[in-house]
Amino acid sequence: MVFRYPNGHPVVYDGAAKQKLQEKSKINFANRGMRFEEAINLSNEYYLNHKKTVVHKKPTPIQIVQVDYPRRSAAVIKEAYFKEASTTDYNGVYQGYYLDFEAKETKNKTSFPFKNFHRHQVQHMKNCLEQDGVCFVLLWFSTLERCFFLDSQTLIDHFENKNGKKSLPLSIIEKDGIEIFPEIAPRIPYLKAVDQFLCQTKEKL
Amino acid sequence: MVFRYPNGHPVVYDGAAKQKLQEKSKINFANRGMRFEEAINLSNEYYLNHKKTVVHKKPTPIQIVQVDYPRRSAAVIKEAYFKEASTTDYNGVYQGYYLDFEAKETKNKTSFPFKNFHRHQVQHMKNCLEQDGVCFVLLWFSTLERCFFLDSQTLIDHFENKNGKKSLPLSIIEKDGIEIFPEIAPRIPYLKAVDQFLCQTKEKL
Numbered sequence: 001m002v003f004r005y006p007n008g009h010p011v012v013y014d015g016a017a018k019q020k021l022q023e024k025s026k027i028n029f030a031n032r033g034m035r036f037e038e039a040i041n042l043s044n045e046y047y048l049n050h051k052k053t054v055v056h057k058k059p060t061p062i063q064i065v066q067v068d069y070p071r072r073s074a075a076v077i078k079e080a081y082f083k084e085a086s087t088t089d090y091n092g093v094y095q096g097y098y099l100d101f102e103a104k105e106t107k108n109k110t111s112f113p114f115k116n117f118h119r120h121q122v123q124h125m126k127n128c129l130e131q132d133g134v135c136f137v138l139l140w141f142s143t144l145e146r147c148f149f150l151d152s153q154t155l156i157d158h159f160e161n162k163n164g165k166k167s168l169p170l171s172i173i174e175k176d177g178i179e180i181f182p183e184i185a186p187r188i189p190y191l192k193a194v195d196q197f198l199c200q201t202k203e204k205l
Numbered sequence: 206m207v208f209r210y211p212n213g214h215p216v217v218y219d220g221a222a223k224q225k226l227q228e229k230s231k232i233n234f235a236n237r238g239m240r241f242e243e244a245i246n247l248s249n250e251y252y253l254n255h256k257k258t259v260v261h262k263k264p265t266p267i268q269i270v271q272v273d274y275p276r277r278s279a280a281v282i283k284e285a286y287f288k289e290a291s292t293t294d295y296n297g298v299y300q301g302y303y304l305d306f307e308a309k310e311t312k313n314k315t316s317f318p319f320k321n322f323h324r325h326q327v328q329h330m331k332n333c334l335e336q337d338g339v340c341f342v343l344l345w346f347s348t349l350e351r352c353f354f355l356d357s358q359t360l361i362d363h364f365e366n367k368n369g370k371k372s373l374p375l376s377i378i379e380k381d382g383i384e385i386f387p388e389i390a391p392r393i394p395y396l397k398a399v400d401q402f403l404c405q406t407k408e409k410l
Contacts (some may be wrong), residue, residue, distance in 0.1 A: 054332045056292050059266040062282065077267065080282040087261050091296060093303035096337035100298070127259045132301035 036105045036140045040090070043186035052191060055092030055099055061085055087124045088135075094194065098133040100125070100152075101190075105140040111167035112139055114159060122159060125152040134198070138180070139173060144176060148177040150192035241310045241345040245295070257396060258296030260304055266290055292329045293340075299399065303338040305330070305357075306395075310345040316372035317344055317392035319364060327364060330357040339403070343385070343395060344378060354398035355382040 037057070047053045066079035088102040100127075104116045117137075125135045135152035154176045158168050176191040233275075242262075252258045271284035293307040307330075309321045330340045340357035359381045363373050383398040 048332065051332070051335060054329070054338070055337050059264040061264040062267050062285075075287055077282065077285040078286070080267075080285060082280055082282070083264075083269070092250075093305070093336040093338040095334050096303070098298035098301070098303040124259070127253065127256070130256060130300050131259050131298040133298040 036142070037089075037103055039182070040103050040138065040190075041188040043188045043190065044090070044092075046186040047191065053092060053094040053099065055090055055094070057086065057090055058085070059070070072157050083116075084120070086120055088121055094134075094191065097194075097198070098128070098131075099194065100128045100133050100135045100140060103138045103140070105142055106168070107143050109141065109170075111169045112141075112173060113167045114162060115166070117155070117159060122156060125156065129153060129156075134194065136194075136197070139177070140189065145182075147180040147182060147188060148173050149180055149190060149197065150177040151197055240251065241347070242294075242308055244387070244392040245308050245343065245395075248393045248395065249295070249297075250398065251391040258297060258299040258304065260295055260299070262295055263290070263292065273350045291325055293326055299339075299396065302399075302403070303333070303336075304399065305333045305338050306343060308343045308345070310347055312348050313372070314346065314348050314375075316374045317346075317378060318372045319367060320371070322360070322364060327361060330361065334358060334361075337406070339399065340400075341402070344382070346375070352384055352385040352386075352387060352393060353378050353382040354395060354402065356402055 041057055044053075044055045044057070045114045047055065050103060061083040062080050063083050064077055064080045068076045068078050070076060088100055090103070091098070091100040093099065102117075102121055106111070106112050106116065113140070129152060137150050137152065137155055139148045141147075150173060155168075158172065162168075168172050178196050180188055180190055183189050221395055222335045249258075249262070252260065266288040267285050268288050269282055269285045271282070273281045275281060293305055295308070296303070296305045298304065307322075307326055309317070311317050311321065333340045334357060342355050342357065342360055344353045344355060346352075355378060360373075363377065383401050385393060385395055385398050388394050398408050
């Protein structure tokens, strides 16, 4: 039996493709960026299933150059290139709030390198803040196994007043950010930090 | 003088690029789906530049199977497949509101076929509505050259009570939706309809 999507396309994501994907993730074991991202994706899935928030990772933007149609139903992309993303990786909606965030990771133990934040992502965060979005970054210190929520306005303030400094000290992140303690499910319970941040913001008003 | 975007990239949307775009739209003349989508993308660009809203089209999700690295800097995707999207195409933030929408098109003159709305997209709209997002569809009757805003709750109500009917009559869309009249810039001024919808929603409360 062939399973089909609502539009009639057959489901091809099984068997061989799945095995290939698993092999790929084994190869990428050293790539800890993928694993933090995975933990966040699982958390989003948990939150979605429990009707807590609707947040999805945006697909990687790709420039397609050549597509083959060996069969009527299946298009195979034969030549394509990765494009630079013009936004952050995650966005969605939480109790009427627009959430927008980026997940970043470092092996450093004492500070978070600014080079992780691209200029266009900072610009996107500014644009979203102007529209009263709730924007932040999730920072993962993989060696320390510690995770922090840092709101984008605070990040931008430090980023634009860095005076030649190449990274943001952990001590500042501990002071200005909100620590997130990983759990079984959701793995990265970032909504707790969002709640705390919204509470603090309301108190300030 | 070279004009630059805030991210430092030079503005290429003029002269040659514009001509290319026009040629492309000539080639794609038959593919009316692309042209409506293009008009919305241009409207989003206009709104972003004028700091009215931050809305982006999500990239097409692609399952990558094989990547070559002919040079250190350039990765070439050699085998990949289109995946089914699990969300709508557009989302973003507008004055603190989460916006989420899908753009659909028909050549029909008297009704909009329900088959344009996939089950997973309807589910995504429901999820977003539960989180108080502002969800809607933009409907384009290409033969009539008429565009409508229809909020997702109204669409879902009709979709789930369709009683075997295969399409939504234009007369209902005229009554329950908000007509959008195309302009020079932005091409599809959908924020006017969003404002009107938000106003109506507040009056109901």
